[in-house]
Every structure is written in C-alpha cells, then in structure tokens.
Amino acid sequence: MATEPAIKYRLIKTEKHTGARLGEIITPHGTFPTPMFMPVGTLASVKSIAPEELKEMGAGIILSNTYHLWLRPGEDLVEEAGGLHKFMNWDQGILTDSGGFQVFSLSDMRNITEEGVHFKNHLNGSPMFLSPEKAIQIQNKLGPDIMMSFDECPPFDESFDYVKKSIERTSRWAERGLKTHANPDRQGLFGIIQGAGYKELRKQSAKDLVSMDFPGYSIGGLSVGEPKHLMNEVLEYTTPLIPSHKPRYLMGVGSPDSLIDGVIRGVDMFDCVLPTRIARNGTCMTSKGRVVIKNAQYARDFGPIDDKCDCYTCRNYSRAYVRHLIKADETFGLRLTSYHNLYFLLNLMKNVRQAIMDDNLLEFREAFFEEYGFNKPNARNF
C-alpha cells in the first residue's frame, strides 16, 4: 500500500518487569494514550452520557457497533449525516466492530457459509445476510477511525478441527475485507486473531493476518465465559505474535482485574459494555470493590460512592441520593452511576499508565487487587 496508514502506534516504553507497553495511537481524529479503555456507544450514544463528559473523563476513543447501526438508523443515513463523528457530535477517535459478534450472539438462527452469514434480524426476525465485503462497506459509510475485519468468534470450548477451519475462513474473510476497504488513508482496518484456547491455531491465525500487514490487531474469542487464567494464558502467547509497532486490542474486556492482567501481557486497547450495563441497576465499581447501591445499607449513607474517586458524581452526590434515584427509576440516577463507572475504568487506566512509567505495575496490581477484593477466596469477577 502506497498511502500512509490511517492509524499509527508509537511505543513510548515497555515496563521493566512485565510486557506492559506505554504508547499512543494516532488517528485521523486525534491521538490517545495507551493502554486505554474505550467506552461503548452501541447505537451512536454512550448510554446517558454526553460527548463533553466523555472528554472530561479522558476517553480519547469510543466504540460503536456496526450491526446495531446497520439496523438503526442505517449506514446510508449516517453517511448522509456526514459520518458517525458528525452524527453523534464526537470529534475524537471512534472504533467500530465488524458486526460479526452480534450476528453470532444475538441470532439463534444463523447459517455460516464461505460467502458469509445468513441470520435473522434480532428486532423483527427478517432474514439478513452479512459478508466480509458488506461489513467493510457498512464501516466505510459509518466512517470510524478504526474498523474491524469480519470474523467468526467460535465458542472457547469448540473442537480443534472446527476452530482450525474457522480461523482459516476468518483469514480468507480478512483478505476479502482488505480488498473491499475503500479508505485505507482515512480508516484503519484491524485483523482479528482467533483460535480459542489452541496455541497452535492462535499462531496460525496471527501468522496469516500479520502477513496481510493490517495497521493493528484484535484478539478475539476471549472473555466469552472461559476462566480468567485461560484468558491470561492465551494472551501470554498471542501478544508476542503481533509486531511491536502495531496496536493490540483485546475485545470485550472491562473488569478491572482483566484490564490490568491484559496490560501486563502487552494489550493496548480494551472495550466493554460492563461499566454502563451494571450502572443501570445501580452497581458501581469502587476502589474497595463492588457497591450495589440499591442495598438497604446505603439508604442513609451520605458519603460518596467511592471516597477515593474525584469524579463528578462522587464530588457532588451521596450514596443515599444515588440509591434513592435508582430505586425510583429516575434517569438521572443511571447517568450518575454510568459516569462514575466509566470514570473509574478510565482513571484506572491512567494509573496503570503511570505504573508502567514508574516500572511498578506488579506492585500496583497487588495493591489494587488487595483493596478491591480480587484476592479473596470467592472474589467476583468485578
């Protein structure tokens, strides 16, 4: 490719005792520091949060979903609006997924062929078809800075034979997508490494995709229900397969422990709906672990959600007030909990970047895990 790639990665330093990388990713809509957590705005809106608030929190890039936008309001309308950035009033980085994950997870009627996937629209049941070409054409119209190749994400416990066939098809799909991609100078297309828990297949998948010289690589097929130690194991042998001058994106991960453990293994980017999804029923991540704000114990608790947090919510509102709002189904309540949870993860990543700078990420991990409660025998996932 003669043109300058749309997405570039700059490695600033590697942490002394781990594989953690401090860097930055340069996009057509600004540069953001890595490791970074990306808030998810499924339908071109990070639920209940304004773009100005995301900037305040330090989110330099957000994610949106190709499948959902394809259905509503449609990629042609978004293109006509001037692209996703203009449509949703967000002038920094945007990444879209390929739609593949939703096609496989939301539809129970689907049929995978070499050509693509036949499935049913989850809103009205009508038949639809998504191919590697179509996934790229939609993303070209949506106009994000970073696009994803169309891939199959097989279950973690799928057989070796099935996964081998699947990654080989995913590689062929990646090549077809690459050929379809209309704007490599304005949008960077990532390849997605699959292979479930099979080291040999992860190697094969990475080798195929690296040979196609994508400007960045995603690691897919993780955080799909497998135990955390297996996810870490896969990361451990997969990230070194990706050239060090390219960004590495671990898809669908947002629990604080997994973010830190992913960074330690060399991951640069993460996304997850977790912080906004749990916020909607009033569950908050805090420095001392999860706070389920609906619990009776917080009814007369006039302290902040997290006394170590300096976010808008924690500076201005009490647990008692947030609890009252959530219990009364007041929308401002979920705005406050969503704000706090996103801030918590973005601030965690800021602290992680500082720990890489200071070469004390393992100590940081230990102290964070201890205070959060991850070291307890029956620790929950977040």
Next chain:
Amino acid sequence: MATEPAIKYRLIKTEKHTGARLGEIITPHGTFPTPMFMPVGTLASVKSIAPEELKEMGAGIILSNTYHLWLRPGEDLVEEAGGLHKFMNWDQGILTDSGGFQVFSLSDMRNITEEGVHFKNHLNGSPMFLSPEKAIQIQNKLGPDIMMSFDECPPFDESFDYVKKSIERTSRWAERGLKTHANPDRQGLFGIIQGAGYKELRKQSAKDLVSMDFPGYSIGGLSVGEPKHLMNEVLEYTTPLIPSHKPRYLMGVGSPDSLIDGVIRGVDMFDCVLPTRIARNGTCMTSKGRVVIKNAQYARDFGPIDDKCDCYTCRNYSRAYVRHLIKADETFGLRLTSYHNLYFLLNLMKNVRQAIMDDNLLEFREAFFEEYGFNKPNARNF
C-alpha cells in the same frame, strides 16, 4: 410576626398596556427574576437533567413534590442529608407543593374530613393520612425556600355550594398550617387561593388568605381541564386581589400560550411537568410550534430541533440524530429533548421579561402566537 420574612418580592416595573410585572424574588438561596418558569423535579431530580445544566438555562428556582418525597425517600432521610438543597446538589431556590394535589389526583380512594385527608398510597395501596399540620411538618424537614399550604383543589365544574365549603375549609387549613410552620425566617409559606370559576368565591378565598399575611400567594384550581378563556377570566379578577408587594404563583401551567397569557394578567411564577413529560416521547416545543421528532419526516432532517434556538441540543445535534435516539429508546435522547424543552420555556420567559421592559408584550404575544401556530383555527394546546 417579628422576624423578617424568608421570601421577598421586589416589583421593578409594570408593563404599560397589560398587568404584566417585571420583578424579582429574594430567597434564602438567591434571587431570581420574574416572571419565571420553574422546572419540576418531582423526586428531587429534574428528569435526566443535572443541576449545572438547569443553571446554564437560567432556572433560578425549581419545584419538588412533597407527596412523592414523603413516600420516597422520606422527609426524615432528606432532613438527615442536610435538606433538599444538599441532598440533590442544588444551591438555588426550591419550592415544594403541599402534597394536596397528588393526594386528590393520584388516589381514587380518599376521604376528606375537617382534620385532613385519608387516602391510599399510590405505590402500595397502604392507608395514609395527610393533614395541614403534617404537610407543613414534612416541608419543614425537606427545607425548601418556598412551601405551600395544604389545600383542596376541587374540580372546575364542582357546584357553588361544594366549592364554598371547600374554600372555607382550605382557609382554616391555611391557618392551621401557618401556626405549625417552624421556620418562617428560613422558609416562606404561601397561601393558595381556590374558588374554581366562581368570582365571589375567589374573592372570599383571597380575602381570608390575605388577612393571614402570607409572604406569597398561589392561584390553584386552574389548568385542570377548563377552557383557556375561562382560566384567563379567573386570573383577570383574581390577581388584583393579591397585594402588589407579594409574589403570585399560578400552579401547574406550562404551555407557552398560557404562560404569556398568565403574565399579561399579573402572574409571576409558573411550574409544570409538561416540558419534561412530552420530551420523553420526543415531542419538542419550537418557535414554529410542536415538533414530534419520531415522525418519519425528520428521519433525514439534519437541521436542529429549532433553528432559532441556541441551546446545547440545538447547537450540537440534528433532528435525525435525536429521532434515532428516541426511537431506539436511548436515554441520551430524552436528555437532549428535555434540555431543549426546558431551555425553550426559560428562554421564552426571558423574552417575556424583555418585552415587559420594552412595553411591547402584546406585540410580542401576537408575533409569538402567529409563528407558533396558536392563531390557527384548530391550534393544539402547546
């Protein structure tokens, strides 16, 4: 009463051709200009809007509901939190109603006695009792700047005999409330003038209450389904019954035409859930009338909700985007429409104050009505 009243009204000028008054109301939490529209925060939150945003719009005072806060989270909890201002992070004026209206409108099982009203909790059906004393005690604990006397709000078409008995009881209730009121130096208690469409009874009610020297007066029992010309007629003969150095508050009115017509007849304060309630299904007030954003005609309309509006929503988002969010049930959509509608009414009142200053309120009314569509034969209420 020896103490200085908590609420004072300062008349700046009367418009040359109407009864409209430009003034200001001084409260323990700041001074706001009148005529003013007060956004409603039923459960200690103006739905989906942050306090900072209300200030941005120029809302110097908001309303909250005694009945709803009594049930959830309870007045004792709010008092423990340091009062409503601190609980909800709002440091400007707050007005609470008496709870009477909700007791009469939300409960179908109620029994009115001289002592008070027996009724059923609308959330769980349990029996409850609200008296003039209890309504004041709750409001003393909630701690708003302006409180309301407990009143009965009879239907507009109720018989003369019933309404006469009702206003006499409401006057006795007002007196009992006045005696109960614990903080007249920190909270101003208003009397509520009732009397349906009977001029003689409005006079009697006003005379009773004025003799008790409340720091302000509400006009109740209007905007309950009667035709607009009857509401205006009642206002015409009722506002002159209130001493000119006291503020006049018309309860439950929020359609643009009624606000202007109320101001012309000497009203200083208004409140209504209308702007936030209609915003939730995507109905917007604009300079050119109502816009129902879900309508198909706006699907590819990339202009603002109102091209004459300079609010946050109109400066940054298109009708097409807002429509997409509302149709997809995205909470950010109702945040954007709520913001616009509240801004629209607060901005309307700002323009009305300027027209009073300029002595051209009738010309302003005519131009506004013409553009909004209120002069059309089948004009809707808003």
